[in-house]
Structure formats: C-alpha cells, structure tokens
Amino acid sequence: MFWTDPSAKESKSLYRVQVSLSAFAFLFSELVQYNQTQVDNIAELERRLEDAxxxxxxxxxxxxxxxxxxxxxxTRLLGILSFIHSTVWKVLFGKVADSLEKxxxxxxxxxxxxxxLLVNRFISIPKDMGAFNCGAFVAGIVRGVLDNAGFPAVVTAHFVPVDGQQRPRTTILIKFAEEVLQREARLG
Structure with a gap:
C-alpha cells in the first residue's frame, strides 16, 4: 500500500512510502487467525475476510x-473496471493486475x-480447509470500490489451476447487477 506525503502541496510528484511485505503479511495473518477463531466453517471465514x-x-x-x-x-462500466485493474491494483499491490477479461x-x-495474489503468497492452507481462499479479502476490496462507485456487483475469488505451476491462479469474478447493465445500455 502506498501513501502520499501530507507536506507535498499541490505537487503532482508523490512521495510514496511502501509498507514492508513482512509487516503486511504479519497483519494479514493476524486478521485471518482472529477471524478463524470466530467462525465455524470456511464460507463464513471467507465472508468475514470479504467484509474486512x-x-x-x-x-x-x-x-x-x-x-x-x-x-x-x-460513470461507465469499462472505466471503473480499468480504474480497478490499473490504479487501485497498483496502489494496493505495487503493479497493475495481470489481466482483465470479459x-x-x-x-x-x-x-x-x-x-x-499477494494475500495468497505466503499462506499455507491446512488440509481440513482445502477450499479456503484468502483472495476473498481482495474480492471484498473490489466489491467495496464498485458498490461505493455506484456499480453494485457480486464479487468472488476463485482458484484456477494452471498446468505446470504448483500454485493456482486467482481469479476475481465480478457479476454486475442488472441495473448496472441497464444504465450502461442507456448511456450507449
């Protein structure tokens, strides 16, 4: 995550301070562990991470x-998706997302x-929690951006196996509400 220098007045050049990966990993691990003690199943844990x-x-x-x-x-669907794919992703993870697809x-x-995905990088999932995906946290971030920008959607995180790789690819699936598609059609 990056932050701007509060003393930089009307300057387009931003002083950026990067949070260390180990600090983020520790805090995220604590978030997962705390929520894990508060729930009875994986779906509930993912929902709590999504809410956070x-x-x-x-x-x-x-x-x-x-x-x-x-x-x-x-105000446009492709504009907000591009904003998330590039600007939001770069601010949160230091790079643009690998792909955005329809x-x-x-x-x-x-x-x-x-x-x-950064939140899955250092996570080892016990065998009894095999379907657990920490990407639910990132899905929650995407849903928070979309909902607050006026684009209600259901956002979920999924593992997609990739041939020849030990770890699966994480896909954030965005399913927009019907009202968003109707508004987009009206705008042309």
Missing part, C-alpha cells in the same frame, strides 16, 4: 478519487486474474 476487504475498498475509492481524479468518479458465457461477468 469491503471497508478497505470503500476507503481506497475515496482516497484515489480525491488524489488521482480531483473528486471525480467513473466473461464469454454471461454478458454481466468480468474477471480480474492474478498469477500470484
């Missing part, structure tokens, strides 16, 4: 709209794929 991510996403949107866009927000089967689905 949602709060982060809402705040990131406010920060970036103020900092990057002069308090202007995206679903082939459904008109309302888009996918952001990441070869190795």
């Amino acid at each position: 991510g949602y709060a982060v996403g809402a705040r990131v949107l406010e920060l970036l709209c103020h900092r990057e866009k002069g308090n202007r927000r995206e 679903g082939t089967e459904h008109e309302d689905e888009y996918m952001i794929s990441e070869k190795e």
